[in-house]
Amino acid sequence: DRIIGRGGFGKVYKGELDSGELIAVKMLHPLQGLDEDLFKNEVCNNLLKVDHPNVIGLLGYCDELHSEFVEHKGDNIAAKHVYRGLCFEYFPNGSLHKHLSGTMERNFSTVFFLIINFSYL
């Protein structure tokens, strides 16, 4: 019930820090085959340093590996589960796609309205 969106890399959840600040937590799909060093390099060296008014700020990340036993074809096998998440500042206005498509629908309705009215003149 905390899912606020879905993107190419996985689901995005609404979260809350101890301070009460709202955040968006993007959990990367476990099959996103990003090498551990590459992930840390991208996140630590690049994304965390980006500071620009037009770019949503990355507040932190989680990169955990859990080994667990799971049943597979009747056997118990050791599996590794990667939990990777990115925590961003929370922006409450929904998806850009929704706003753009909403605007386009309104523009199309206006055009149709004008065409119909001009055809009566």
Ligand SMILES: Nc1ncnc2c1ncn2[C@@H]1O[C@H](COP(=O)(O)OP(=O)(O)OP(=O)(O)O)[C@@H](O)[C@H]1O
């Ligand atoms: N920082 C945020 N604050 C509030 N909502 C967010 C935030 N980031 C993402 N969302 C919500 O989650 C949805 C999916 O975001 P996400 O960034 O995963 O999708 P995307 O634009 O397809 O990017 P990508 O392909 O890089 O995953 C957005 O459309 C938005 O509704």
